[in-house]
Amino acid sequence: MQPVEQRDEVEMLSLMLLIRRFEERASQQYQAQKIGGFCHLYIGQEAVVTGAVAAVRDDDYIITAYRDHAHALARGTSPDACMAELFGKETGCSRGLGGSMHFFDKQHHMYGGHAIVAAHIPLAVGLAFAIKYRGEDRVTLCFFGDGAINQGAFHEALNLAALYRLPVVFICENNLFAMGTSVQRSTSLRQIVDRAEGYDIPGEIVDGMNFREVRDKVAEIADSIRKEPHPAFLEMRTYRYRGHSMSDPASYRTKQELEKYRLDDPITRLRAQLTREGKLTNEQFDLLDKRAKETVLAAVKFAEKSPQPPLDTLYDYTYADGAMEPDRPRPMEPAQERREVAPSPSTNSP
């Protein structure tokens, strides 16, 4: 695989576009009731995960909270599998059993998609523990929101990581609001990064709207960790343009505030940097955007066409060694759908 510094920034811009177009389409499909449950969009925060993933190796571990679509996409999970998961289909990245908040992709070392705030931070410490236990030089990237830093699990996990000197980067995506509660209203500290100091973990504030700054900072830390395992903490200052979830109109903040951040848009910013340096033309950008939109549209089509998980596999994913009580009666496919297998004369197709 390519050394981190040589990764194509145009490709990374393209990935940010894919994430944004994916989320916009997810929003539309949610409103069309094709997607159920809760759905949290990443729009505005794209530079954080893209920059971080660009800075590490493909075999490093990543784990995040419930705003997770972008993390899977950034890691290389196919947009088809991501959209199919939102649709609850068998072809989804979690077979339709996880949903928006529980994306998993073992092949791409994406360890979830976790929906209880901060509950995955101890898991990240466990991933890092396994790295050190086996004497590997991998790094774990653990993403979470500003709301997670007031949970006990966060504090216990940071203490353990520092105590055992584990190779994990805690990446706080500070988008200023835990659901509708601002950081000022939830957190006793003036700045979040100071939480790290309490555990003797080196911490820094990073401009999370700037792809290059995120990438360079994560690369520097990952490099340091590979030489000698230790935890680190990055507070990424970022912003989500949408509400906490699809059901949140975000009336707790002003239009002016939103507009201020939109002017600092991470995609616009990287685009401007590349254009200024003569690495990207307007035509090339438009083509990238067109491709992203097409990819996402194709993903919607794929998701629509994909089958539902069959009812008779309901008990197959509870225990790794199969159903605990295999003789227990299982839910069956309704008669109407079984007809597809053995069509009656009246349903013959032309």
Next chain:
Amino acid sequence: MREITYRQALNEALAEELERDPNVFLMGEEVAEYQGAYKVSHGLLQRFGPRRIIDTPISENGFAGLGVGAAMVGLRPIIEFMTFSFSLVAFDQVVNNAPNMFTMSGGQFNIPITFRGPNGPAHQLGATHSHATENFYASVPGLKVCAPATPRDAKGLLKTAVRDDNPVLVLEAELLYSSKGMVEPPDEELLIPLGKAEVKREGSDVSIICYAQTVPLALKVADQLEEEDISAEIVDLRSIKPLDEKTIFDSVAKTHRVVIVEQDHPFCGVGAEVCYRIQKNIFDALDAPIIRVSQEDVPMPYNERLEKAVLPNADKLIAAVKQVCYA
């Protein structure tokens, strides 16, 4: 066979599994330098070193979650809770993360983890330290739960739990750590499968279904009943989940009368599930209503006399047996 204590049996199981599989490690409060709060991990630090026998701060949620994360990438953690009363601080990890991961990931991540430690009321520890947690955990799909009563079962079940590819809770019995029993010699591999009950004593008049700390109670009561010409069969569940229906039903089909003696609370307790399954499947075999003897439905009092009144005891069990036998 030789006689060893329940504590030694667990210690042997840990040592054998640590020896067998380099992916196995033991983590918990005071497991290493202190040699275990109940000395179950005695000598393991000296034998396996601090990489694999790991002391933690008092952070059950943190280290239980660490174990789940490590299990996601193929390690096989043994997480010791100093008591299962303290596992309640880690409830989110044990109930939300460990058993849900396999489903939520569409079968990509199984969690081969063992949570173990003493469970159930001990002696005058008061309400916070006396929890019998088996019914909470057994109600969660994705978890397996066992509760051994003898040194042999403790060793064989713990070894099986460590090798299982799912989260397994081994609920040890605090009051039985020093009890003795016959166990195969160390050079003989002892694995007892999950989901297999054992008839600890044969009888013909009544089936007493029990597990963990209620097994020695039931055996003692069976001796007393024998003097009154009542022959009690003692069925030790050993595993709560999976539950061995066959051994239970075979016994009930023979005796036609059932008393369930459990160490948890009456409301939604383990006995309620066992009782439901018996009446659902072999109703016609019953000659009397099933009676459950459990804790009283109150938080555990500290006072010794009151504590005794809360727990299942010989008098309550004998009365229940006589009632189902119409004696």
